[in-house]
Amino acid sequence: MALIARLVSLAVLLALWQGVSVYADVRTLPAPSAVFAFILREAESGNLLFNVGVTLARVGVSFVIAMSLGVLLGIALGRSKLADRLLDTPLLVVLNTPALVVTVLAYVWLGLTETAAIVAVAINKLPNVAVIMREGARGLDPGLEEMARTYRFDRRTWIAHVLLPQLQPFMVAAARSGISLAWKIVLVVELLGRPNGVGFAINYYFTLFDVTAVIGYSVVFMSVMLAIDALILQPLDAHVRRWR
C-alpha cells in the first residue's frame, strides 16, 4: 500500500513535469523524455558513471570521517559537563558557519586538493552529528547504569550492551540526516574547486546553459542517494529497533 502510494505520487510528478514542459521553452524546462535520453547518452559515454562514482567516493569518505569523529565528540559532550562547557561555543560557531565559507576557507588553507574537499564536507557535517549524539548520550538510562555497576559489567560489555544500544537510534538518525546533508555540500565543494564529480559536471553544463544535463545529473544522483537510504539506512534503522 505504502509502495503504491509512493509510485502514484511519482507518476503524478512526472506527468506534471511532462505537462508543464509542453508549454515551457525547451531550453528552460526540457521534457522528462529528453532528460532520460541525456542520461542514457551520458551513461554510454562513461562520463556519468565516472562523475557519480567520484562524488560518491567523496561523500563516503567524508561521511565516515564526520560520523566517527562526531559520534566520539557527541558522547564526550553528553557524558562530561566540562567538555560540554568548553566545546559548546566552538560547536555553535561551526554549526552556524555557512557551508560555503567553510569550503572556501578549506580551499584557501589546504589548496585546491582532494583533502581540502573532504575536510570541508566533514567539517560541515560533524557538528550536526555531535549535537544529535550529545542528546543521545545525555539521555542514558540511570537505572541501567546502576544495574551495570551492580553486576560489575566490564568496560567492553558496558560499551557493547549498555551504551551503544542506547545510542544506536541516534546514530542512525545522524547518519540519515547526515548523508543527505553531505551530498548536497559535496556538490558545492566540487563546483568550487574540483575537476570532476557531479558538482563539476553540473557547473560545466550550467556554463553551456544545458538545463537537460543539469537536471539529468541531479536526477541520477538523487536516485542513488535515495537508494542508499532505502536499501541500507532504513533497513539498519529497522534492525536497531527490532526489539521494540
Place this chain on the structure above:
Amino acid sequence: MPAAAPALLTVRVDRKVYRRARTEPVEAVRGLTFSLQPAEITCLIGPSGAGKTTTLRILLGLDHDFEGAVTPDPNAVGIAMVFQDPRLLPWRTIEQNVRLGLPRERRGRDLDGLFESLALTPWRGRFPGALSLGMQRRVALARALALEPRILVLDEPFVSLDDTAAAGLRGLVVETVARRGTSILMVTHNVAEALEIADRLLLVSARPASLLANVPLDRPRGRRDRAFLEATRADLAARFPGVIAQ
C-alpha cells in the same frame, strides 16, 4: 540455628547525609546496623522514602560516601541484586540478559537447569518487551541466581504483581534459600508478605532511617497459620505504630 552461624555481612551505617549544591543537606540514615546470616530471609520494613534504597546502595558497595562500615568488603562476598523495576536490557534476549550478568569467563556456562527451574525455557530467545512484569522480574531473578550469590538482595520484588504471579515468585525465592542456603535481604513495605516468608524482620523508622527493632520470627514458614500472622501483626502494630499499621 541461623543465629549461631557467623554473619555473612554486617552493615553499620552511623550516618548518611546527602549534600547537594544549593539545597539543605538531607540526613537519610542515622544509626542502622544489621547482619545477614546464611540461609535466612531478612525483611527490611519501613515507611516509603525512609532511606531503604540508600541502605541497599551502601550494602552493594555502590555508595562509599557514608559514616560507618560494611564488613567484609561487599565486592568480595558475592551479592546479587534484583531491582524493583527489572532493569533488563530491552535490546538483548532473555538468555543474553542472564548471561551478561555473569563475569566474562563464566558466560558460557550451562544455564538449562536455571531456566527450567524458573519456567523461562520457552522465553530464552525472546526480548524482555514481550514478557509481562512478573515474567521480567523472574528473568531478573534468574540473572541474579546465575551468579550463585551468597547474598541475594530483593527490592520490593512482588510489588504490582497479581496474586498468582506474586505467589509464584515468592515460592521461587523461598525455594532458593532452602536449596542453596542463600541469604536473602528483602526490602518491602508489605507487612503481610514479610510475616509470611521472613525469618527476621528489621523495622526501620522514617527518615532519617534508624533501626527500631530486630524481630526474629521463630515459627517455621510452613506452619504459620492465619492466627499466628494476625497475632504477630497486632503485636508489632501495638509496639511500632509508626511502621506497622493495624
